[in-house]
Amino acid sequence: MIKNSKEMDWTFLKENTREFTHIYHDYPARMIPQIPRNIIKLLGEKEGGVLFDPYCGSGTSLVEGLLAGLNVIGTDINPLAKLISEAKTEYTINPNELSNEIHRFVEFTMNPKGTPKIIDKENLEFWFKPNVIKSIGLMIRYISKIKDPRIKNFFEVAASETIRESSNTRKGEFKLYRYSEEDLKKHNPDPFSIMKEKLFRNLKGYESFYNRMLELTYKPTSKVYFANTVNEIPKDMIGENTVDLVITSPPYGDSHTTVAYGQYSKLSSEWLGILSYNVDKASMGGKKIEPMNFECDELDNGIKQVDEINHKRSLEVYSFYADLRKSINNVSKVIKNEGYACYVVANRKVAGILLPTEKSIVCFFEHNGFKHLETLRAFFQ
Numbered sequence: 475m476i477k478n479s480k481e482m483d484w485t486f487l488k489e490n491t492r493e494f495t496h497i498y499h500d501y502p503a504r505m506i507p508q509i510p511r512n513i514i515k516l517l518g519e520k521e522g523g524v525l526f527d528p529y530c531g532s533g534t535s536l537v538e539g540l541l542a543g544l545n546v547i548g549t550d551i552n553p554l555a556k557l558i559s560e561a562k563t564e565y566t567i568n569p570n571e572l573s574n575e576i577h578r579f580v581e582f583t584m585n586p587k588g589t590p591k592i593i594d595k596e597n598l599e600f601w602f603k604p605n606v607i608k609s610i611g612l613m614i615r616y617i618s619k620i621k622d623p624r625i626k627n628f629f630e631v632a633a634s635e636t637i638r639e640s641s642n643t644r645k646g647e648f649k650l651y652r653y654s655e656e657d658l659k660k661h662n663p664d665p666f667s668i669m670k671e672k673l674f675r676n677l678k679g680y681e682s683f684y685n686r687m688l689e690l691t692y693k694p695t696s697k698v699y700f701a702n703t704v705n706e707i708p709k710d711m712i713g714e715n716t717v718d719l720v721i722t723s724p725p726y727g728d729s730h731t732t733v734a735y736g737q738y739s740k741l742s743s744e745w746l747g748i749l750s751y752n753v754d755k756a757s758m759g760g761k762k763i764e765p766m767n768f769e770c771d772e773l774d775n776g777i778k779q780v781d782e783i784n785h786k787r788s789l790e791v792y793s794f795y796a797d798l799r800k801s802i803n804n805v806s807k808v809i810k811n812e813g814y815a816c817y818v819v820a821n822r823k824v825a826g827i828l829l830p831t832e833k834s835i836v837c838f839f840e841h842n843g844f845k846h847l848e849t850l851r852a853f854f855q
């Protein structure tokens with residue numbers, strides 16, 4: 475039992491979840507920063523330890539690890555997640571230098587010149603209005619000339635959000651749905667204004683992160699890799715028995731029936747030239763497999779019940795948990811003997827059956843010799 479863990483309200487409903495670089499880019503199923511922050515505190519992790527997030531998404535755990543003086547490593551199969559995580563964990567740019575670069579961009583927008591760098595995409599005008607295509611093309615050309623890769627990343631992350639917001643995709647959706655013709659008439663975004671707003675907002679977040687990191691005597695490191703942890707965690711990325719703490723939130727199901735990280739990231743990744751494959755197919759549960767027994771009673775019973783109602787759905791469920799298990803087998807190898815693994819999940823229903831994801835994760839780790847400490851629950855009304 476971890477001291478005081480049960481007395482806390484793990485919903486953190488009234489807290490600011492957008493401090494520091496957490497203000498950057500939105501991301502589907504983003505973790506609440508207070509969760510890793512408090513887990514690190516409760517476990518009493520010391521400066522210089524190693525935190526690993528195998529499905530790091532937008533890097534929430536990584537930022538919190540750095541703030542606690544931990545060296546952090548993240549992996550994800552989504553190239554946009556890698557880009558955002560790298561930008562959010564960067565704390566070595568002088569804020570004045572960054573501010574000067576932003577002001578140079580503002581000047582550029584007053585009289586933007588140059589050849590727009592426009593992507594070769596078949597249905598580009600379906601997703602963007604012609605004037606928006608031109609402005610984004612000019613912006614991408616401008617960013618491609620920024621020499622410092624850290625500053626370039628900072629700009630690319632703001633550009634990615636700008637591209638999403640100025641596209642014809644409906645607001646508030648993670649999947650790609652186009653506005654109706656009626657709504658499109660009212661949708662007249664100015665990519666340059668959106669970009670400036672994002673840059674200045676992110677600069678504020680960066681400054682507070684930078685200043686907080688200056689207070690640390692130990693300067694932790696950060697590495698983010700593009701990797702599919704279901705296949706393997708290459709040793710040159712993370713050695714066996716080297717990680718003190720894993721804090722992560724894995725996908726809750728396959729991309730097709732739950733969160734489509736690939737679709738969410740597609741348009742901006744294409745513009746930024748970082749997408750060359752189908753992220754959703756490569757995600758957990760993306761490939762169908764044959765039924766199997768997981769030797770985890772509650773999971774096996776749950777899938778059996780789904781199968782009785784809807785066989786096709788049960789195959790999707792098998793594939794997802796098979797991948798999650800493989801990934802946990804790989805994650806287990808890199809954690810030290812006295813290390814911890816903390817998985818943040820939500821249980822979901824398939825065909826009306828509640829699947830015990832949290833118990834399955836415990837079971838998969840137990841098969842790797844881990845001991846379950848406790849499950850903390852947060853209830854939302």
Ligand SMILES: C[S@@+](CC[C@H](N)C(=O)[O-])C[C@H]1O[C@@H](n2cnc3c(N)ncnc32)[C@H](O)[C@@H]1O
Pocket residue numbers: 501502503504505506528529530531532533534535549550551552555701702703704705722723724725726735756757758801
């Ligand atoms: C719930 S999100 C993580 C959100 C993150 N905690 C945050 O705060 O932004 C799950 C992530 O798992 C990634 N993912 C899915 N399958 C993966 C795999 N096989 N290997 C590595 N990452 C994977 C997805 O791309 C997604 O970014």
